[in-house]
Amino acid sequence: xxxxxxxxxxxxxxxxxxxxxxxxxxxxxxxxxxxxxxxxxxxxxxxxxxxxxxxxxxxxxxxxxxxxxxxxxxxxxxxxxxxxxxxxxxxxxxxxxxxxxxxxxxxxxxxxxxxxxxxxxxxxxxxxxxxxxxxxxxxxxxxxxxxxxxxxxxxxxxxxxxxxxxxxxxxxxxxxxxxxxxxxxxxxxxxxxxxxxxxxxxxxxxxxxxxxxxxxxxxxxxxxxxxxxxxxxxxxxxxxxxxxxxxxxxxxxxxxxxxxxxxxxxxxxxxxxxxxxxxxx
Ligand SMILES: [Zn+2]
Numbered sequence: 414x415x416x417x418x419x420x421x422x423x424x425x426x427x428x429x430x431x432x433x434x435x436x437x438x439x440x441x442x443x444x445x446x447x448x449x450x451x452x453x454x455x456x457x458x459x460x461x462x463x464x465x466x467x468x469x470x471x472x473x474x475x476x477x478x479x480x481x482x483x484x485x486x487x488x489x490x491x492x493x494x495x496x497x498x499x500x501x502x503x504x505x506x507x508x509x510x511x512x513x514x515x516x517x518x519x520x521x522x523x524x525x526x527x528x529x530x531x532x533x534x535x536x537x538x539x540x541x542x543x544x545x546x547x548x549x550x551x552x553x554x555x556x557x558x559x560x561x562x563x564x565x566x567x568x569x570x571x572x573x574x575x576x577x578x579x580x581x582x583x584x585x586x587x588x589x590x591x592x593x594x595x596x597x598x599x600x601x602x603x604x605x606x607x608x609x610x611x612x613x614x615x616x617x618x619x620x621x622x623x624x625x626x627x628x629x630x631x632x633x634x635x636x637x638x639x640x641x642x643x644x645x646x647x648x649x650x651x652x653x654x655x656x657x658x659x660x661x662x663x664x665x666x667x668x669x670x671x672x673x674x675x676x677x678x679x680x681x682x683x684x685x686x687x688x689x690x691x692x693x694x
Contacts, residue, residue, distance in 0.1 A: 414502065415475040416509050422455055422467040429610055430466040432517035433603060434510070437489050437524065437571060439477025443587045443595035444523025450600055465612040468517060473510055476502060490522075494569040511574055519546060520575040521606060525587040525595045528678055530647035532598055534623070535584040537572045542581035549609035550583065550602050551619025554648065555626045556675065557694065562632050626694035627673055635687035637661055645677035651690075658687075 435444030448471040454460040455467075472478045476485050486501035489510075499505045514520055526532070533554040536547040547555050575582035585602055587595035601619070608615035627648070639660045651657065651668040658666045668690070675689035 414505060417470050417473050417475055419513055420452060420469045422462050424462040424464045426464040427466045429518040431519045431610060432468040432513060434473045434522045435471045436478045437473045437522060438483045439474045440481050440483050441525040441590050443525045443599045445471045446596045447599035447603055451603060460613060462612055467612060470513060474506060490570045491568045493571045493574050514575050515578060517580060520580045520582040522571045522584040523599050524584060525590045529589055530676055532587050538576045546581045547583050548621040548623055549606050551605045552602060553624040555623045557626055557628045562629055627691040628694055629689050629691045631690040633687050640679060645674050649674040
């Protein structure tokens, strides 16, 4: 069984400890490639750690990464908690990865998107520490309150675990999985965060800010095949009563209120999340 490797870099003053994960989902290589670029610069002395501890796990799900699959047995970002008797490959990984999270102060999980959506950050917890971390990333759009939507579902993600251990935490969704720009965006985000926490110097850093925060209010599951009434983009503004999608059975889905479209996808499998609705913070 192949386990994830963690690479540790330390300065004299070891606070804070920042941990990055790449490839929790094996088909999302941008975080991995961005972290490997950073590692190369640290190893060759092009980049110096001024303070703190930097923990890098470029490939959190090695087997899925090798096979370019989201996961092997189970979605690692839905079962992310320690288990006493792990059965699936991902449960074994979760045990190892949770122990890495336990040791950090700040945790960043790097993902990418399946469609051409604008990149964004999940800042699921409204603590001052999480807000500071989200701002330090310089990412324009932040989405909030995923946990409340999923609280009735038996699901455990990386942020939920990190938050339960008192860590500042965010999850970044870069652009499309294989878009080279996703690597550049992830790399820029990593360096922004490290600069603002004082671990490195980064002259091109974005000042700490987020332009918009969107609160997720609804998940719409795909119960049968459907199509959008018109092409929808990430963060499109919808008016109450506007038609969104039509099922093959001709049932139409309307916007229940003035809201914002989040991750509109026609390609997800039946029974899974299809799109989300939100509102401005
Ligand atoms: Zn992902």
